[in-house]
Amino acid sequence: xxxxxxxxxxxxxxxxxxxxxxxxxxxxxxxxxxxxxxxxxxxxxxxxxxxxxxxxxxxxxxxxxxxxxxxxxxxxxxxxxxxxxxxxxxxxxxxxxxxxxxxxxxxxxxxxxxxxxxxxxxxxxxxxxxxxxxxxxxxxxxxxxxxxxxxxxxxxxxxxxxxxxxxxxxxxxxxxxxxxxxxxxxxxxxxxxxxxxxxxxxxxxxxxxxxxxxxxxxxxxxxxxxxxxxxxxxxxxxxxxxxxxxxxxxxxxxxxxxxxxxxxxxxxxxxxxxxxxxxxxxxxxxxxxxxxxxxxxxxxxxxxxxxxxxxxxxxxxxxxxxxxxxxxxxxxxxxxxxxxxxxxxxxxxxxxxxxxxxxxxxxxxxxxxxxxxxxx
Numbered sequence: 001x002x003x004x005x006x007x008x009x010x011x012x013x014x015x016x017x018x019x020x021x022x023x024x025x026x027x028x029x030x031x032x033x034x035x036x037x038x039x040x041x042x043x044x045x046x047x048x049x050x051x052x053x054x055x056x057x058x059x060x061x062x063x064x065x066x067x068x069x070x071x072x073x074x075x076x077x078x079x080x081x082x083x084x085x086x087x088x089x090x091x092x093x094x095x096x097x098x099x100x101x102x103x104x105x106x107x108x109x110x111x112x113x114x115x116x117x118x119x120x121x122x123x124x125x126x127x128x129x130x131x132x133x134x135x136x137x138x139x140x141x142x143x144x145x146x147x148x149x150x151x152x153x154x155x156x157x158x159x160x161x162x163x164x165x166x167x168x169x170x171x172x173x174x175x176x177x178x179x180x181x182x183x184x185x186x187x188x189x190x191x192x193x194x195x196x197x198x199x200x201x202x203x204x205x206x207x208x209x210x211x212x213x214x215x216x217x218x219x220x221x222x223x224x225x226x227x228x229x230x231x232x233x234x235x236x237x238x239x240x241x242x243x244x245x246x247x248x249x250x251x252x253x254x255x256x257x258x259x260x261x262x263x264x265x266x267x268x269x270x271x272x273x274x275x276x277x278x279x280x281x282x283x284x285x286x287x288x289x290x291x292x293x294x295x296x297x298x299x300x301x302x303x304x305x306x307x308x309x310x311x312x313x314x315x316x317x318x319x320x321x322x323x324x325x326x327x328x329x330x331x332x333x334x335x336x337x338x339x340x341x342x343x344x345x346x347x348x349x350x351x352x353x354x355x356x357x358x359x360x361x362x363x364x365x366x367x368x369x370x371x372x373x374x375x376x
Contacts, residue, residue, distance in 0.1 A: 047098030069272025087112025149185025156189020169220030
């Protein structure tokens with residue numbers, strides 16, 4: 001009997017140990033540490049680095065809107081910002097200062113920051129880095145951008161229906177793949193709405209050069225364009241269009257304050273809800289760095305309120321396009337030819353994400369004015 005009792009006691013001890021082991025593997029309770037081992041209710045400090053002055057740069061304003069969204073919608077966060085920091089030693093210095101001050105997340109807003117963020121991400125594996133634009137990532141670094149051709153496609157439909165001269169102006173920044181992709185997305189919409197319309201494009205060779213942009217806008221208007229769309233960060237073109245009575249489509253944020261009578265709408269980019277998800281992932285210890293191309297279903301892409309100039313039938317066309325995009329419509333579906341006659345996307349096929357992000361060609365309705373365009 002004593003032996004039996006001893007055996008039973010031993011079994012009981014083993015069962016207790018086994019149960020204790022199982023319990024440690026169950027999901028964390030709300031009061032327990034997160035997967036990172038940190039207090040899930042801690043205050044997370046987030047440092048934003050802006051390459052421009054927010055009040056004069058629409059692209060910077062989109063990330064500032066995200067910062068304000070985090071302040072309003074996320075509990076236990078503190079955000080900080082520094083403006084007008086160029087890529088290079090300055091951006092690295094600011095980011096190091098943020099890290100030394102206890103920031104767990106660094107958010108950058110410029111393609112020029114990527115190399116410096118990658119180096120810091122390697123040096124500080126416990127800090128999370130997030131950058132607006134770029135392609136390279138790390139385990140603790142993500143890049144965010146949007147499928148911007150979706151918004152451009154909708155405004156292309158609008159422009160094609162609104163132009164009377166069949167000559168639309170488009171002022172863009174620098175002719176590299178992302179702006180070209182956006183221009184071609186716009187061109188698809190214009191072509192579907194109005195096969196007779198052409199898009200005359202001028203490049204400012206900068207993301208924010210008000211003087212050059214104003215010259216481009218005036219040049220296009222003098223050439224007979226009766227509507228101008230931009231892919232720029234300053235308000236210069238909006239102001240030119242307002243002063244000359246020419247229809248205008250804005251970019252990044254609603255630019256109505258600069259063209260109150262002439263803006264038809266604007267392509268608007270929204271990062272706040274997605275960024276809030278990244279903050280919670282950091283809080284819970286589940287963040288994984290990756291390249292993130294957000295789309296219309298993520299809430300990243302929308303149009304500003306339409307002007308009274310836009311007829312209801314045109315609004316309905318754009319609304320139908322939005323519905324189709326939400327259901328999976330691909331802007332770059334074949335057959336697509338470039339403006340040299342070369343077939344770029346076969347019928348029944350869709351341009352891959354990789355090829356869309358490497359574009360150096362233009363659709364047939366685009367007059368690109370790119371003097372040193374590379375030979376493909």
